[in-house]
Amino acid sequence: MEENEVKESRLPKIKDVINYNDFFGEYPLIFAIKIISSLSLIFVITEFYNYHNPLDSLFTKYVKQFSESSVGSTYFSSFKPDPNVFILWSVVAGFIFYLFTLLRGKYKFFALLLTIIFVGQYISDPALDWKLGEHIIPSKVGDEGAEKWTWKPIKIIYEDKKESVERIDEFTTRAANLIFGLIPFLGIYGIWKRKSWAVIGSIALAVIIGWTCNPNYCLENFDADYCGYDSKSKENTWEESLAGGIFVGLGFIIYIELSYAAIKYENYAEQFKPAGMDDSLLTDAQKKGVSKTLMTLFMSYLVNLGVMLLITFIMAEIIINVNDYLSTTEGIIQDSIELQGPYGIVFTSLIFLMLLGFVRMFVGADYETEES
Amino acid sequence: MWSKKAAAVAGGALFLALAGLIRLNYLFISAGLVMLIFVVLSSFLDVWMPSVKIRRETTSDNIFENGDLSVKFIVKNRGLGIGFVEIYDQLPPQARITKGSNYTLLYMRPWQEVSFEYSLKLPLRGHYHLGPVKMRVKDAFDLFYNERIEESIHSFSVFPEIEILEEQIIKSRAPKLLSGAMPLNVIGAGTEFYSLREFVPGDSLRSVNWKALAKKGKMMVNETVREDVMDVILLLDAREVSAVGGGKDTPLEMSCRAVATYAKQLLDERNNVALMIYGESIERIDLNRGEHHLFKILTALSSATPKGNLKLEIVMKDMLPYIPSGSPIILFSSLDDDHTISEAFTNTISRGYTITTISPSSLDFEEKMKRIPVQPLLIARIERDNMISEIRSFGMQVGDWKSDEAVNSALQEV
Numbered sequence: 001m002e003e004n005e006v007k008e009s010r011l012p013k014i015k016d017v018i019n020y021n022d023f024f025g026e027y028p029l030i031f032a033i034k035i036i037s038s039l040s041l042i043f044v045i046t047e048f049y050n051y052h053n054p055l056d057s058l059f060t061k062y063v064k065q066f067s068e069s070s071v072g073s074t075y076f077s078s079f080k081p082d083p084n085v086f087i088l089w090s091v092v093a094g095f096i097f098y099l100f101t102l103l104r105g106k107y108k109f110f111a112l113l114l115t116i117i118f119v120g121q122y123i124s125d126p127a128l129d130w131k132l133g134e135h136i137i138p139s140k141v142g143d144e145g146a147e148k149w150t151w152k153p154i155k156i157i158y159e160d161k162k163e164s165v166e167r168i169d170e171f172t173t174r175a176a177n178l179i180f181g182l183i184p185f186l187g188i189y190g191i192w193k194r195k196s197w198a199v200i201g202s203i204a205l206a207v208i209i210g211w212t213c214n215p216n217y218c219l220e221n222f223d224a225d226y227c228g229y230d231s232k233s234k235e236n237t238w239e240e241s242l243a244g245g246i247f248v249g250l251g252f253i254i255y256i257e258l259s260y261a262a263i264k265y266e267n268y269a270e271q272f273k274p275a276g277m278d279d280s281l282l283t284d285a286q287k288k289g290v291s292k293t294l295m296t297l298f299m300s301y302l303v304n305l306g307v308m309l310l311i312t313f314i315m316a317e318i319i320i321n322v323n324d325y326l327s328t329t330e331g332i333i334q335d336s337i338e339l340q341g342p343y344g345i346v347f348t349s350l351i352f353l354m355l356l357g358f359v360r361m362f363v364g365a366d367y368e369t370e371e372s
Numbered sequence: 373m374w375s376k377k378a379a380a381v382a383g384g385a386l387f388l389a390l391a392g393l394i395r396l397n398y399l400f401i402s403a404g405l406v407m408l409i410f411v412v413l414s415s416f417l418d419v420w421m422p423s424v425k426i427r428r429e430t431t432s433d434n435i436f437e438n439g440d441l442s443v444k445f446i447v448k449n450r451g452l453g454i455g456f457v458e459i460y461d462q463l464p465p466q467a468r469i470t471k472g473s474n475y476t477l478l479y480m481r482p483w484q485e486v487s488f489e490y491s492l493k494l495p496l497r498g499h500y501h502l503g504p505v506k507m508r509v510k511d512a513f514d515l516f517y518n519e520r521i522e523e524s525i526h527s528f529s530v531f532p533e534i535e536i537l538e539e540q541i542i543k544s545r546a547p548k549l550l551s552g553a554m555p556l557n558v559i560g561a562g563t564e565f566y567s568l569r570e571f572v573p574g575d576s577l578r579s580v581n582w583k584a585l586a587k588k589g590k591m592m593v594n595e596t597v598r599e600d601v602m603d604v605i606l607l608l609d610a611r612e613v614s615a616v617g618g619g620k621d622t623p624l625e626m627s628c629r630a631v632a633t634y635a636k637q638l639l640d641e642r643n644n645v646a647l648m649i650y651g652e653s654i655e656r657i658d659l660n661r662g663e664h665h666l667f668k669i670l671t672a673l674s675s676a677t678p679k680g681n682l683k684l685e686i687v688m689k690d691m692l693p694y695i696p697s698g699s700p701i702i703l704f705s706s707l708d709d710d711h712t713i714s715e716a717f718t719n720t721i722s723r724g725y726t727i728t729t730i731s732p733s734s735l736d737f738e739e740k741m742k743r744i745p746v747q748p749l750l751i752a753r754i755e756r757d758n759m760i761s762e763i764r765s766f767g768m769q770v771g772d773w774k775s776d777e778a779v780n781s782a783l784q785e786v
Contacts, residue, residue, distance in 0.1 A: 248403050249407055296479055353409070357412070
């Protein structure tokens with residue numbers, strides 16, 4: 001009998017190119033947590049930038065001032081961070097960066113090389129034209145019988161320098177937008193790659209960017225055309241701001257908790273994989289067992305989170321309303337101007353927290369676990 | 373207790389609230405306060421935390437190298453509390469988990485009993501322990517927890533791996549009173565055929581070889597090899613030099629496996645076996661037989677550590693007065709770094725003992741680790757070959773045991 005040799009395909013197997021198991025994971029539940037967590041991040045960041053217009057940021061002011069004073073007005077001329085654009089693109093960029101990290105060995109290097117070549121080509125394309133001449137170098141030229149080797153150097157011809165400068169400008173502008181886009185970029189990367197430092201980094205950046213924001217700051221420094229609004233926005237009452245802030249606060253908690261849960265439960269599933277392997281050695285039945293445990297853990301976790309968020313929301317509303325009542329009710333407290341401002345709400349909250357602290361002294365477990 | 377996460381969230385929340393005051397940023401203030409309220413409210417969750425009792429069960433107190441040890445945890449909630457429980461069983465660093473995990477995260481309901489299992493493998497002989505068990509009862513968000521370290525230590529021994537020997541070639545010239553399965557090189561009552569001889573009055577008719585009678589026309593009887601128990605002395609070299617190599621690839625580890633295999637075989641055949649381990653001092657397990665004695669030998673082997681540099685000549689001088697005359701001695705040694713070997717052998721042989729040597733070659737390990745250049749390695753090999761030839765010239769058997777070979781191969785070399 002003639003034996004048929006099975007020839008191996010020259011095309012590499014997909015699992016040798018990219019570790020797709022890391023993306024889908026072994027348990028659909030964890031994949032679902034990551035998606036929910038990513039959506040909560042997008043919600044929080046969108047809400048965050050609704051309150052913190054990037055054009056009112058100190059970053060915008062200094063980027064513009066720097067470009068005008070040092071390199072001329074051409075650079076960053078189109079620098080106009082728009083949350084509707086950069087949030088989406090930063091999320092995509094964070095996700096692509098995560099996919100890039102999944103590539104294996106040489107493919108990662110090739111992907112990086114291709115990216116550099118693509119960017120270089122994009123910038124240089126309008127400006128440079130490569131002219132090779134008539135012959136391949138070196139080549140034989142001359143009359144019949146007379147042979148002569150000549151070298152034809154490649155000529156680089158500058159075609160459209162202006163267009164190239166515009167592209168550089170566009171590129172730098174996009175890169176500069178990363179200042180604001182780093183929050184979703186790091187957040188998405190952290191959630192999918194299970195990097196808690198990236199999640200924490202995204203929150204820290206949100207605080208920094210929020211810190212540098214001043215309402216109507218853009219209009220004070222630039223013209224209305226650039227800022228996109230010609231009159232100063234109506235100042236919200238502090239009740240309105242606080243009410244909005246509660247949702248952003250809850251959104252932050254949801255983002256932190258869900259991304260942390262994604263990392264925690266994925267790490268739980270990861271422990272069943274031997275070191276250095278992409279797949280666990282569990283049988284299907286064992287995987288079902290782990291999956292069931294994960295489902296129990298996550299559902300209990302979600303119930304806990306839902307209840308706690310509801311109680312937190314109710315508590316925050318109570319504090320705001322109590323503060324509102326105290327500051328508007330006739331009497332000596334009403335005379336306190338501070339109570340009607342931000343100091344008042346912080347003061348009232350601290351009183352509530354102090355009361356909770358007192359209650360905590362008398363209510364609590366006896367720490368039976370520590371006795372033995 | 374506060375977790376790092378709780379401290380970070382509370383710290384961040386306070387920072388947001390204060391930063392909001394300074395920058396008059398209402399969003400910061402309210403977000404900070406919401407986060408602070410969340411942390412404070414979460415601290416109340418420990419009111420419902422479960423009261424947990426854990427118990428560990430193992431399949432065995434001792435395993436062999438590369439054998440599986442199954443560990444089962446039974447976790448019981450003794451109250452009405454509900455919450456998350458983390459359990460982590462501390463393992464020896466050499467352990468490899470083959471099934472399940474030594475860490476688990478559980479959600480405990482009132483009065484619930486949950487169990488989980490894992491199996492581990494230990495590639496190296498020795499004495500180990502599992503535990504202590506770290507247990508953490510915590511809220512859903514990992515903000516607050518109660519931690520307890522359960523001093524539940526389970527000690528166990530990992531014995532050297534035992535192979536099945538294909539043949540028995542160690543022979544003694546000193547018969548004992550009790551019959552056993554060890555063939556002696558003397559004629560006597562046994563089952564193994566030795567030779568044919570003519571019938572003499574007094575021979576049992578049962579021993580007559582009827583086929584030979586038909587062939588030769590005269591009465592012939594079968595003679596058998598006498599099978600008796602004997603006293604075998606296993607001598608293990610556990611000097612510092614026997615730790616050359618790494619992990620399982622050291623002369624000492626190989627010797628331990630060989631000793632365990634020999635001891636098992638000899639004891640199964642109802643012989644008396646003694647074990648002597650020399651290195652820094654001499655540790656003795658006196659002559660005895662039976663399953664319990666095998667356990668003692670294996671335990672001693674598990675404890676053997678490479679230490680000291682006691683020379684063979686001194687060991688023999690100390691030992692020989694206690695060894696029954698004629699008993700075979702089996703030496704397990706790489707024969708390295710001992711200039712007294714020739715004298716030790718001469719003294720022992722002159723007193724009527726036989727020594728069989730099983731010698732794992734340490735040079736193979738050195739070559740594997742690429743620690744010796746080619747030229748010195750070649751010289752060392754010649755020196756070793758000379759040493760083995762010298763011992764063989766005394767009429768003694770030496771098995772030159774290569775690193776990747778089984779114990780059986782060492783016997784074939786003898």
